[in-house]
Amino acid sequence: MRNKLIAGNWKMHGSRVANEAWVRALQAEPILESVELAVLVPAPYLAQMQQLLGGSTCVWGGQDVSDQERGAFTGEVAASMLREFGCRYTVVGHSERRQRHGETDVQVAAKAQQALAQDLIPILCLGESLEQREAGKTAQVMRHQLGVLLDILGEGGMARSVLAYEPLWAIGTGRSATPAQVQEVHAWLRQQCAETSPGLAENIQILYGGSVKSSNAVELMTLPDVDGALVGGASLVAQEFLAIARAAAKASQRTE
Numbered sequence: 001m002r003n004k005l006i007a008g009n010w011k012m013h014g015s016r017v018a019n020e021a022w023v024r025a026l027q028a029e030p031i032l033e034s035v036e037l038a039v040l041v042p043a044p045y046l047a048q049m050q051q052l053l054g055g056s057t058c059v060w061g062g063q064d065v066s067d068q069e070r071g072a073f074t075g076e077v078a079a080s081m082l083r084e085f086g087c088r089y090t091v092v093g094h095s096e097r098r099q100r101h102g103e104t105d106v107q108v109a110a111k112a113q114q115a116l117a118q119d120l121i122p123i124l125c126l127g128e129s130l131e132q133r134e135a136g137k138t139a140q141v142m143r144h145q146l147g148v149l150l151d152i153l154g155e156g157g158m159a160r161s162v163l164a165y166e167p168l169w170a171i172g173t174g175r176s177a178t179p180a181q182v183q184e185v186h187a188w189l190r191q192q193c194a195e196t197s198p199g200l201a202e203n204i205q206i207l208y209g210g211s212v213k214s215s216n217a218v219e220l221m222t223l224p225d226v227d228g229a230l231v232g233g234a235s236l237v238a239q240e241f242l243a244i245a246r247a248a249a250k251a252s253q254r255t256e
């Protein structure tokens with residue numbers, strides 16, 4: 001059975017004081033056995049997370065990684081550096097980076113390769129824009145995004161990664177995809193993975209991201225092909241993040 005993962009993507013939010021309060025609030029709550037918690041923070045806060053979360057059940061990670069191992073790449077962060085600060089995960093190919101920084105599918109795959117080489121788990125983000133959805137191109141866009149990842153990372157690399165379906169029109173808009181839309185795409189992604197390997201399809205975790213909050217978490221987390229969430233805005237409030245995690249725990253118990 002696939003475990004659930006609830007990963008908070010803080011994006012460019014946080015401060016040393018606010019981060020510490022967030023961690024303390026998390027640590028005051030009972031441990032959720034059946035759900036893994038992760039927090040993906042801006043790179044300057046990784047050392048603080050390592051210090052505060054070390055030894056706890058919530059792991060941490062980065063929001064991006066360089067597609068290069070080392071060298072003259074001003075402003076970039078190498079996978080080995082994330083590793084050195086105890087990261088377990090890194091987001092790769094978030095739509096905000098694809099859009100604002102022009103990251104291509106091939107570059108996204110190269111970033112994932114760097115992460116994998118350092119034993120980090122890349123959270124590979126995929127998703128269509130509203131325009132693409134309305135033009136009936138969701139499957140075409142996703143087939144391309146996933147196809148490049150499958151080609152470059154291969155079954156072995158994909159088996160050590162997590163997928164995150166994040167429709168662009170649902171990110172930060174307060175308008176989540178409906179449970180039916182989410183399940184349809186997740187099942188389709190799993191089916192595409194099955195064409196490479198049934199074992200991969202069975203085991204790969206597919207997260208949903210896009211306006212996940214405590215009020216819609218229960219219905220989203222109980223969908224058969226949803227293995228957790230990548231949570232942006234709602235993850236900034238520790239109690240919201242915890243409520244989403246509890247919804248995921250409840251959903252896993254139901255399917256056990």
Ligand code: PGA
Nearest residue numbers: 171172210211231232233
């Ligand atoms: P959101 O962001 O939860 O604020 O919509 C999700 C994401 O971008 O990962």
